[in-house]
Amino acid sequence: MPKSERFLQACRRESVDATPVWLMRQAGRYMSEYRALRERYSILELIKTPDLATEVTLQPIRAFNLDAAIIFADILPILETMGLDLKFVKGDGPVISNPLRSGADVDRLATPSPEEALGFTLQAIRQVKTELAGKVPLIGFSGAPFTLASYAIEGGSSRNYMTAKTLMYEHPSTWHKLMAKLATAIGNYLKAQAEAGADALQLFDSWVGALSPADYQEYVMPYSQQAIQIARSGPKVPLIHFGTGTAGILHLIKEAGGDVIGIDWRIAFEAADRLLGPEVAIQGNLDPIVLFAPIPEIKKQAAKILDAARNRPGHIFNLGHGIHKDTPVDHVAALIDFVHEYSLKERQHP
Amino acid sequence: MPKSERFLQACRRESVDATPVWLMRQAGRYMSEYRALRERYSILELIKTPDLATEVTLQPIRAFNLDAAIIFADILPILETMGLDLKFVKGDGPVISNPLRSGADVDRLATPSPEEALGFTLQAIRQVKTELAGKVPLIGFSGAPFTLASYAIEGGSSRNYMTAKTLMYEHPSTWHKLMAKLATAIGNYLKAQAEAGADALQLFDSWVGALSPADYQEYVMPYSQQAIQIARSGPKVPLIHFGTGTAGILHLIKEAGGDVIGIDWRIAFEAADRLLGPEVAIQGNLDPIVLFAPIPEIKKQAAKILDAARNRPGHIFNLGHGIHKDTPVDHVAALIDFVHEYSLKERQHP
Numbered sequence: 001m002p003k004s005e006r007f008l009q010a011c012r013r014e015s016v017d018a019t020p021v022w023l024m025r026q027a028g029r030y031m032s033e034y035r036a037l038r039e040r041y042s043i044l045e046l047i048k049t050p051d052l053a054t055e056v057t058l059q060p061i062r063a064f065n066l067d068a069a070i071i072f073a074d075i076l077p078i079l080e081t082m083g084l085d086l087k088f089v090k091g092d093g094p095v096i097s098n099p100l101r102s103g104a105d106v107d108r109l110a111t112p113s114p115e116e117a118l119g120f121t122l123q124a125i126r127q128v129k130t131e132l133a134g135k136v137p138l139i140g141f142s143g144a145p146f147t148l149a150s151y152a153i154e155g156g157s158s159r160n161y162m163t164a165k166t167l168m169y170e171h172p173s174t175w176h177k178l179m180a181k182l183a184t185a186i187g188n189y190l191k192a193q194a195e196a197g198a199d200a201l202q203l204f205d206s207w208v209g210a211l212s213p214a215d216y217q218e219y220v221m222p223y224s225q226q227a228i229q230i231a232r233s234g235p236k237v238p239l240i241h242f243g244t245g246t247a248g249i250l251h252l253i254k255e256a257g258g259d260v261i262g263i264d265w266r267i268a269f270e271a272a273d274r275l276l277g278p279e280v281a282i283q284g285n286l287d288p289i290v291l292f293a294p295i296p297e298i299k300k301q302a303a304k305i306l307d308a309a310r311n312r313p314g315h316i317f318n319l320g321h322g323i324h325k326d327t328p329v330d331h332v333a334a335l336i337d338f339v340h341e342y343s344l345k346e347r348q349h350p
Numbered sequence: 351m352p353k354s355e356r357f358l359q360a361c362r363r364e365s366v367d368a369t370p371v372w373l374m375r376q377a378g379r380y381m382s383e384y385r386a387l388r389e390r391y392s393i394l395e396l397i398k399t400p401d402l403a404t405e406v407t408l409q410p411i412r413a414f415n416l417d418a419a420i421i422f423a424d425i426l427p428i429l430e431t432m433g434l435d436l437k438f439v440k441g442d443g444p445v446i447s448n449p450l451r452s453g454a455d456v457d458r459l460a461t462p463s464p465e466e467a468l469g470f471t472l473q474a475i476r477q478v479k480t481e482l483a484g485k486v487p488l489i490g491f492s493g494a495p496f497t498l499a500s501y502a503i504e505g506g507s508s509r510n511y512m513t514a515k516t517l518m519y520e521h522p523s524t525w526h527k528l529m530a531k532l533a534t535a536i537g538n539y540l541k542a543q544a545e546a547g548a549d550a551l552q553l554f555d556s557w558v559g560a561l562s563p564a565d566y567q568e569y570v571m572p573y574s575q576q577a578i579q580i581a582r583s584g585p586k587v588p589l590i591h592f593g594t595g596t597a598g599i600l601h602l603i604k605e606a607g608g609d610v611i612g613i614d615w616r617i618a619f620e621a622a623d624r625l626l627g628p629e630v631a632i633q634g635n636l637d638p639i640v641l642f643a644p645i646p647e648i649k650k651q652a653a654k655i656l657d658a659a660r661n662r663p664g665h666i667f668n669l670g671h672g673i674h675k676d677t678p679v680d681h682v683a684a685l686i687d688f689v690h691e692y693s694l695k696e697r698q699h700p
Binding site: 003151160161162165166169209210212213214215218246247248249264266267268271287288290291292293294301304324326 | 481510511512514515516519520559560561562563564565595598599604615616617618621637638639641644647651654674676
């Protein structure tokens with residue numbers, strides 16, 4: 001069975017020769033090849049120059065035995081295309097200098113087509129597909145409505161999402177208008193990525209775990225659903241729906257949609273398996289910080305996840321969140337090879 | 351039924367006239383009376399001067415219809431008594447300038463008796479008890495081993511606990527030695543607070559939700575258990591075991607011990623009820639940011655929790671984490687009164 005098929009087969013809950021593995025933020029600062037490029041270009045330059053985005057996307061594919069590539073991009077440029085001023089400030093992360101605070105701010109948001117607004121990423125997808133030549137599938141992605149709304153309203157990262165939640169409670173009609181605009185933009189962007197050649201899509205709702213289940217259901221879920229429905233009106237590719245801190249809302253994340261549900265390490269794989277049932281595949285769920293542990297501990301923790309997933313059709317091994325910038329590269333290689341070797345052996349001697 | 355009994359009855363899962371309510375960090379910056387004192391004294395001066403700690407503890411009891419007081423203190427001074435240099439830096443929160451990084455650092459930790467090390471808080475407990483004269487019960491508290499270890503190793507707050515977790519994985523024997531020392535100090539401190547007159551105790555494992563269930567079980571749970579066992583060797587008072595982000599480890603938190611399990615808003619009350627079963631009471635679980643919402647929304651969300659807890663003996667209403675410093679005071683009063691009125695009506699017309 002050619003390696004290029006493993007990832008998509010697992011997304012479809014078909015049997016595989018070995019468990020496929022990729023790592024969120026696998027193209028990034030922990031790699032010296034990436035840091036070398038970052039000395040010459042800003043993050044936004046890398047993202048907006050298709051040749052550079054293509055190169056960065058391929059760096060981890062050359063270095064490791066990964067089962068999927070993910071296009072090098074970021075969840076925030078879509079907000080820039082809607083009229084928000086985005087900067088990445090060293091030490092502070094993303095900063096939006098004109099955050100949304102009123103209904104008028106939301107009314108002013110532009111809704112350009114993905115091709116005119118984010119054509120650089122669509123072009124990078126086409127180039128990466130050509131370069132990969134079927135070696136491994138390519139994942140496209142977008143931030144989800146809540147996570148993008150939180151940045152757009154807070155103006156950057158947040159500890160407790162007070163400004164975003166307060167707008168949600170105080171001005172629900174403004175909130176709902178914003179979420180509907182975001183859902184449309186996100187859905188169209190995902191669909192355009194599949195049309196450009198992405199073999200799978202991931203919706204990142206990284207910060208959705210800040211919400212109570214009832215608030216998720218009322219203020220967020222309809223818009224994640226809407227974005228997924230629009231994405232699904234394009235080419236039929238698997239959709240991964242990911243969030244962190246979602247142990248208490250996994251059933252709702254599943255209800256919102258996705259062929260694969262991405263989980264973090266704060267829930268046991270077995271518990272997520274029980275909550276989600278056999279109708280979806282599961283992606284996860286090693287704590288990214290475990291990659292700083294000695295290799296035997298990394299293998300022990302990976303084996304525990306693989307053991308828990310053993311009898312489940314549809315497991316894609318991944319971290320529970322993005323890989324940390326200081327992660328030792330040899331630990332990454334050891335993890336990826338171990339996932340293949342261990343799961344291959346499991347399948348040969350069931 | 352006198353109001354002073356409600357909170358302790360709910361802790362023991364006995365029937366009550368109305369649902370008791372208190373708020374984590376109820377003595378604090380959202381109150382103008384507190385801010386007035388903070389203009390003249392630092393946080394550590396307020397904590398270490400029994401007359402001032404007594405005054406601050408009583409401020410919310412005078413202002414609101416609360417069912418319990420909690421001694422004004424902080425989880426970190428116990429680390430100071432063990433030899434760590436603690437400062438509260440404006441904007442940055444707590445900073446420890448000599449964090450633990452090695453086995454030798456852990457070996458050097460002192461283990462003074464609670465009376466010599468934290469006598470100021472024990473004295474404040476005695477004074478508050480006298481002042482309260484049985485009006486409402488008084489809660490004593492301590493940080494739990496993991497949460498204190500994370501501050502001691504990271505040197506302050508952390509986003510991903512990388513330094514603490516890396517020490518845990520790379521030097522497990524140092525980790526276990528540290529956790530055993532902390533468990534003993536914490537257990538003794540809780541016991542001393544009960545001996546000084548605290549009517550209940552709360553173990554704050556605020557950051558434990560950063561761990562995977564397997565890591566919690568291996569590296570943390572035995573020490574929370576040990577601290578609770580030592581506390582239980584003192585006067586028989588209810589113990590509340592609290593953490594945030596615990597939806598995936600609630601069964602383990604319960605196994606570690608506690609008469610009451612404190613939950614945050616990231617899990618539906620009903621789901622926590624099912625996971626925890628009838629053997630423990632539950633404290634929680636309104637999102638503290640909901641207090642910034644208009645009062646009708648606050649009432650709607652509080653009613654939802656009270657409805658879910660309706661048929662459960664043993665519910666103490668609280669936020670899912672500490673109250674935010676900018677919370678409107680009239681919203682706090684409205685919440686507290688609503689919890690009583692609504693639950694009283696529920697019980698009269700079941």
